[in-house]
Amino acid sequence: MTSPILLAIEDLTVSFDGFKAVDGLNLYVERNEVRVVIGPNGAGKTTLLDLICGKTKASAGSIKFKDTELTKLVEHDIVKAGVGRKFQTPSIYENLSVRENLELSYPKGRNVFGSLFFKVTDKVRARVLEVAKDIFLSDRLDTSAGLLSHGQKQWLEIGMLLIQDPELLMLDEPVAGMSVSEREATAELLGRISKNRSVIVIEHDMDFVKDIAHRVTVLHQGKLLAEGKMDEVQQNEKVIEVYLGH
Numbered sequence: 001m002t003s004p005i006l007l008a009i010e011d012l013t014v015s016f017d018g019f020k021a022v023d024g025l026n027l028y029v030e031r032n033e034v035r036v037v038i039g040p041n042g043a044g045k046t047t048l049l050d051l052i053c054g055k056t057k058a059s060a061g062s063i064k065f066k067d068t069e070l071t072k073l074v075e076h077d078i079v080k081a082g083v084g085r086k087f088q089t090p091s092i093y094e095n096l097s098v099r100e101n102l103e104l105s106y107p108k109g110r111n112v113f114g115s116l117f118f119k120v121t122d123k124v125r126a127r128v129l130e131v132a133k134d135i136f137l138s139d140r141l142d143t144s145a146g147l148l149s150h151g152q153k154q155w156l157e158i159g160m161l162l163i164q165d166p167e168l169l170m171l172d173e174p175v176a177g178m179s180v181s182e183r184e185a186t187a188e189l190l191g192r193i194s195k196n197r198s199v200i201v202i203e204h205d206m207d208f209v210k211d212i213a214h215r216v217t218v219l220h221q222g223k224l225l226a227e228g229k230m231d232e233v234q235q236n237e238k239v240i241e242v243y244l245g246h
């Protein structure tokens with residue numbers, strides 16, 4: 001039987017000049033789960049995502065993704081293993097169209113021959129249309145990405161990850177700067193895409209967290225402060241003291 005746990009983090013620690021940004025952390029994310037990580041500034045949330053995607057190397061501990069130990073892999077092998085990461089600022093190609101951005105992100109576009117020899121096959125075209133629909137950009141396929149609204153750019157970047165079909169998708173403050181209706185659409189999008197993948201989201205907007213989280217992990221000073229359903233976490237006195245009460 002397949003394990004319900006997709007990502008198992010154990011005793012994870014990273015020190016920067018003796019300062020532990022993540023300190024002995026244990027975290028387990030299930031398949032098809034939307035996990036939101038919250039906590040005050042400097043709690044170690046971004047560093048945690050950096051560790052999972054290989055941008056930062058762990059000082060100690062383990063990050064198991066299915067049967068693969070990620071701490072031993074370099075960033076692009078972690079992507080190939082099925083982990084996608086979206087940073088806070090969109091990294092789309094502004095002068096290319098939405099369609100071209102999605103085509104370039106299709107996994108074969110980055111094979112041994114590089115994108116130069118990449119052929120846009122019917123299969124790729126079909127997948128681009130499917131993803132564009134998922135991210136509400138079907139009618140913007142030929143628009144230059146630079147002309148999209150801030151929210152649409154964020155969606156495009158999510159689409160550029162989705163087209164690679166990652167089993168784990170990590171998003172750092174995906175709704176920052178979005179309008180209310182864009183936030184609602186993004187919540188619906190995350191609910192839909194987590195039907196067949198897990199999603200880890202760092203977020204400060206508590207209304208949005210309530211909308212999307214299956215479970216919430218609260219970090220404080222690099223350590224796990226609390227974990228559970230949103231309503232449990234919201235009533236936790238330690239969480240109110242260090243974060244929600246502020």
Ligand SMILES: Nc1ncnc2c1ncn2[C@@H]1O[C@H](COP(=O)(O)OP(=O)(O)OP(=O)(O)O)[C@@H](O)[C@H]1O
Pocket residue numbers: 016021039040041042043044045046047048
């Ligand atoms: N490469 C680095 N070198 C030194 N210190 C670092 C490095 N990366 C992060 N830190 C420190 O680690 C701590 C945790 O930072 P991190 O960005 O992970 O916090 P965060 O929870 O994401 O905060 P925020 O909500 O402000 O984004 C901070 O004190 C930060 O200054």
